[in-house]
Amino acid sequence: MSEINNFADIEVEDLNLWYGSNQALQDINIKIPSKSVTALIGPSGCGKSTFLRCINRMNDLIKVCHIEGRVKIDNKNIYDEDVDVVELRKKVGMVFQKPNPFPMSVFDNIAYGPKIHKVPKKDIKGIVDKTLQDSALYGEVSDRLDSSALDLSGGQQQRLCIARTMAVEPEIILFDEPCSALDPISTNKIEDLILELKKDYTIVIVTHNMQQAARISDYTAFFLMGKIIEFGETNQIFENPKEKRTEDYITGRFG
Numbered sequence: 001m002s003e004i005n006n007f008a009d010i011e012v013e014d015l016n017l018w019y020g021s022n023q024a025l026q027d028i029n030i031k032i033p034s035k036s037v038t039a040l041i042g043p044s045g046c047g048k049s050t051f052l053r054c055i056n057r058m059n060d061l062i063k064v065c066h067i068e069g070r071v072k073i074d075n076k077n078i079y080d081e082d083v084d085v086v087e088l089r090k091k092v093g094m095v096f097q098k099p100n101p102f103p104m105s106v107f108d109n110i111a112y113g114p115k116i117h118k119v120p121k122k123d124i125k126g127i128v129d130k131t132l133q134d135s136a137l138y139g140e141v142s143d144r145l146d147s148s149a150l151d152l153s154g155g156q157q158q159r160l161c162i163a164r165t166m167a168v169e170p171e172i173i174l175f176d177e178p179c180s181a182l183d184p185i186s187t188n189k190i191e192d193l194i195l196e197l198k199k200d201y202t203i204v205i206v207t208h209n210m211q212q213a214a215r216i217s218d219y220t221a222f223f224l225m226g227k228i229i230e231f232g233e234t235n236q237i238f239e240n241p242k243e244k245r246t247e248d249y250i251t252g253r254f255g
């Protein structure tokens, strides 16, 4: 278990995961602190995305996947039988590698979630405006709300996807390499947005970019071959790692 004692929104206990006979996660125990950014780093194929997907049960969609252990959010195991997965995914939003706006207007992209969750019609416009402002996108799209979201730039599309996630008021937002398809300026804007978002949300982000992890995260977990090798404050992990394997990875000796 991690040594970080801050209040944790997500507590993972003895998590093991298999794809068929291939074990992709092994004995994962971690407490992810609330209202902060936690980065998941490690070489390709070490289980970062698999772990991220465990936090909102996205792996349920994969037939060969078998999971043991507990992922507790607000002290409730999200793998309990009585958990409503739609409600869970409202609480735990996810932003993917490639921007994936719906093929509809900018407005409708953001209104989609609140409508599904039966927010009264009269409140929708206010939610869309507020979400666009909170995601720092309003100035760029306020005169294009009725245009197709697919006409926005890649970076704007990704911020729209973040806004779409925020519109249903999640508690946690999972980011799976959200900047890997973006140019440096768009990447900067997303990083600034993530830093803003952590005041209100618990954020977990998979990134291959060490500088990005160092810039935006408060905590870092280093994964290797399906295990968490080290977890701690980002400064400590980057400047004074306890494990030689963490140091080797961070200094670019492998991966």
Ligand SMILES: Nc1ncnc2c1ncn2[C@@H]1O[C@H](COP(=O)(O)OP(=O)(O)OP(=O)(O)O)[C@@H](O)[C@H]1O
Residues within 6 Å of the ligand: 019, 024, 042, 043, 044, 045, 046, 047, 048, 049, 050, 051, 062, 064
């Ligand atoms: N849908 C799937 N079906 C079967 N095996 C999978 C599936 N998704 C991932 N795996 C396997 O699980 C292991 C961990 O993969 P995962 O994508 O979680 O790693 P990762 O650290 O996120 O990698 P990357 O950095 O390349 O995205 C790998 O061996 C991978 O081949």
